[in-house]
Amino acid sequence: xxxxxxxxxxxxxxxxxxxxxxxxxxxxxxxxxxxxxxxxxxxxxxxxxxxxxxxxxxxxxxxxxxxxxxxxxxxxxx
Amino acid sequence: xxxxxxxxxxxxxxxxxxxxxxxxxxxxxxxxxxxxxxxxxxxxxxxxxxxxxxxxxxxxxxxxxxxxxxxxxxxxxxxxxxxxxxxxxxxxxxxxxxxxxxxxxxxxxxxxxxxxxxxxxxxxxxxxxxxxxxxxxxxxxxxxxxxxxxxxxxxxxxxxxxxxxxxxxxxxxxxxxxxxxxxxxxxxxxxxxxxxxxxxxxxxxxxx
Numbered sequence: 001x002x003x004x005x006x007x008x009x010x011x012x013x014x015x016x017x018x019x020x021x022x023x024x025x026x027x028x029x030x031x032x033x034x035x036x037x038x039x040x041x042x043x044x045x046x047x048x049x050x051x052x053x054x055x056x057x058x059x060x061x062x063x064x065x066x067x068x069x070x071x072x073x074x075x076x077x078x
Numbered sequence: 079x080x081x082x083x084x085x086x087x088x089x090x091x092x093x094x095x096x097x098x099x100x101x102x103x104x105x106x107x108x109x110x111x112x113x114x115x116x117x118x119x120x121x122x123x124x125x126x127x128x129x130x131x132x133x134x135x136x137x138x139x140x141x142x143x144x145x146x147x148x149x150x151x152x153x154x155x156x157x158x159x160x161x162x163x164x165x166x167x168x169x170x171x172x173x174x175x176x177x178x179x180x181x182x183x184x185x186x187x188x189x190x191x192x193x194x195x196x197x198x199x200x201x202x203x204x205x206x207x208x209x210x211x212x213x214x215x216x217x218x219x220x221x222x223x224x225x226x227x228x229x230x231x232x233x234x235x236x237x238x239x240x241x242x243x244x245x246x247x248x249x250x251x252x253x254x255x256x257x258x259x260x261x262x263x264x265x266x267x268x269x270x271x272x273x274x275x276x277x278x279x280x281x282x283x284x285x286x
Contacts, residue, residue: 003196008186012267018248040186040202047274049210051242054223059111065133068100069106074136 002030007037011044088143092138094144103139110152111135112188114159120236121163122170130166134159154251156240160254161202169224186271203278222286230269237262238269 007027013019014027031038094102114134118127145154164206186192193199206215214220236255240246241262246254251262266272281286 003192003261004198005196007193008191009267010272012263012270016248018263026170036198036201039204041279042208043202043205044274045215046132046205046208046210046271047277048242050213050223050277051238051273052245053210053214054220055227055239055243057112059108063111064104067111067132068104070132071103071136071139073159 002026003028004034004037004040007031007034008040011041015041015045015048082256092145093149095151096145098139103142106141107135110155113244114155116232116236116239117156117254118163120233122161122167124232126166126170127163130163131159134162137162144197146155149250153246153254156175156244156246156250156254160256164256184276187268203282205277205281207281213277216280216285219280221281222276223273225286233257234265234269234272237265237272240247241266242270 007014007030010019010023010027014024017024019027031041084173091102091105095106114131115127118130119135122130134155134225137158141158145151149157152274191198191200207216227238230238233255235253237257240254241248244269248259248262252259255262257265
C-alpha cells in the first residue's frame with residue numbers, strides 16, 4: 001500500500017504524467033481511499049493552474065527602453 | 079492554428095518580428111524580458127544576468143530574419159539566452175553555487191509532516207476557495223504569489239518559470255539550463271510545493 005508521504009513525493013510526476021503506468025495506478029488506488037491526499041492533490045493542481053496567470057510578469061517601460069536603446073546603439077554602429 | 083499550433087495573430091507577429099519591426103520587438107521584450115532574466119540568473123548569477131540578457135536580445139534581434147520556426151519562438155529565445163549565459167560562465171571561469179541543492183526541504187517534504195508509517199501527521203489545510211479562477215480574483219493572494227516567485231532560489235525559480243508559466247517541456251528546460259532531468263524534476267516539485275504553502279498560509283491567515 002502506497003504511503004501518503006510517497007503520494008506527496010511523486011505528485012509532480014503524477015500530474016505531469018511522468019510516472020510509469022503502474023506507479024500512476026498505485027496513486028489512483030490510494031486516492032480512492034485517502035481524503036487527505038485527494039485534498040492535497042486538488043490543491044497542488046490548483047497551484048499549478050494558478051502559476052501561469054499569476055506568475056506572468058511584464059517588463060517595465062524602463063527595462064524595455066534599455067533593451068531597445070542597446071539595439072539601436074549597435075544598429076547605428078554597423 | 080497552423081502546424082506549429084500558432085494562431086493567425088501569432089503568425090502575423092512572427093512575420094513582423096522576422097522583418098525586425100520595432101514595435102513588435104518591443105512587445106516581445108515586454109513579454110519575455112523577466113523570464114529571460116530568470117534563465118540567465120540561474121546560470122550566471124545575479125551580477126551578470128542583466129548584461130547577458132541585453133546581449134541575448136541583440137543576438138535575437140539580429141537572428142530573427144533567419145528564425146526557421148523549427149521550435150517555438152520562446153523556446154528558441156530561451157535557448158539563446160541559456161547558451162549565452164553558459165558561454166559567459168565558461169569565459170569568466172566562475173562557478174555559481176547551486177543553493178537549491180542545499181535548501182531546506184519545504185514543509186510538505188519534511189519528516190515532521192508525516193507519521194513514521196508515512197500517513198499524514200499534519201493534514202493538508204482546508205482552503206475556503208479552491209478553484210484557480212476564484213483564487214485569482216483575490217488581489218492580495220496574487221501579490222503573495224508574485225512575492226513568493228521572486229523569493230524562490232534562482233534555479234528553482236527558473237525551472238518553475240519555464241515549466242509552469244511558459245509551458246516548456248522538461249527536455250527543453252534541461253537543454254536551456256544545462257541541468258539534468260532528475261534535477262529539473264526535483265527543483266520543479268520543490269517550487270510548486272513552496273507556492274502551495276504560500277496559498278495554504280494565505281487561506282489560513284489572509285496574509286502572505
